[in-house]
Amino acid sequence: MKVGVFDSGIGGLTVVKSLLEHRLFEEIVYFGDTARVPYGIKDKTTIIRYAIEAVEFFKNFELDLIIVACNTVSAHALTEMREVASCPVIGVVEAGILATSNALRDKESNILILGTKATINSKAYEIGLREQGFTNLQAKATGLFVPIVEEEIYEGAILEATFKHYFDALKKPDAVILGCTHFPLITDALQNYFSNETVFIHSGDAIVEQLERDFDFSTKYTTTKLEFFASENPEALKNVAKKWLHL
Numbered sequence: 001m002k003v004g005v006f007d008s009g010i011g012g013l014t015v016v017k018s019l020l021e022h023r024l025f026e027e028i029v030y031f032g033d034t035a036r037v038p039y040g041i042k043d044k045t046t047i048i049r050y051a052i053e054a055v056e057f058f059k060n061f062e063l064d065l066i067i068v069a070c071n072t073v074s075a076h077a078l079t080e081m082r083e084v085a086s087c088p089v090i091g092v093v094e095a096g097i098l099a100t101s102n103a104l105r106d107k108e109s110n111i112l113i114l115g116t117k118a119t120i121n122s123k124a125y126e127i128g129l130r131e132q133g134f135t136n137l138q139a140k141a142t143g144l145f146v147p148i149v150e151e152e153i154y155e156g157a158i159l160e161a162t163f164k165h166y167f168d169a170l171k172k173p174d175a176v177i178l179g180c181t182h183f184p185l186i187t188d189a190l191q192n193y194f195s196n197e198t199v200f201i202h203s204g205d206a207i208v209e210q211l212e213r214d215f216d217f218s219t220k221y222t223t224t225k226l227e228f229f230a231s232e233n234p235e236a237l238k239n240v241a242k243k244w245l246h247l
């Protein structure tokens, strides 16, 4: 299977990492819209327009599937992408809801949803989780984590101050949804801040869980052909990919 992975920038590489670890695909074509990131502060109409352009870009490849690694796009533009795509399109929000439901038996669990402003404002996770019977939900837009991670800050005083700023007034959660591609990189710091018991829902692992449920992956690929494209400075994206994916 040949898959396209789309993100607003470099963050979707955390999803590619999970796909590679599970050796699901023969070929992965990654597109990061680095010229126009961040999407998380933009409005729905703009996010949809950019997402449709990404589908058009992917038409240059014969893809079997498009994975939307970006939570912001998954929350706002999946329907519109499906309308113009010539292959199935799946997104990380739906996968995250499913993974949360599988991970938590207790419907009273306190779930903290983190994401960009656009993702949180869409209420996509809240609506989906309520449909699954969860009622004890908190949601927080934590957009500052995006530039912090892009600066490769994964621990320390800046992050601690940001945690305090965002989380001081919240109830300690049983589970945290890392509803943004960048957030898995600060899981350890978040775990230290909350507790070792806190369950973390990671978009990459969630999409693997959904893929393994919905498709037949009896063939495991020993190597995966990777191609990286970016709307600006593809070399910078390739360098981050080398580092994050240990290529």
Ligand code: DGL
Residues within 6 Å of the ligand: 007, 008, 009, 011, 012, 037, 038, 039, 040, 041, 069, 070, 071, 072, 073, 116, 119, 146, 179, 180, 181, 182
């Ligand atoms: N990729 C985005 C997401 O997962 C985060 C970065 C952005 O704001 O574009 O929501």
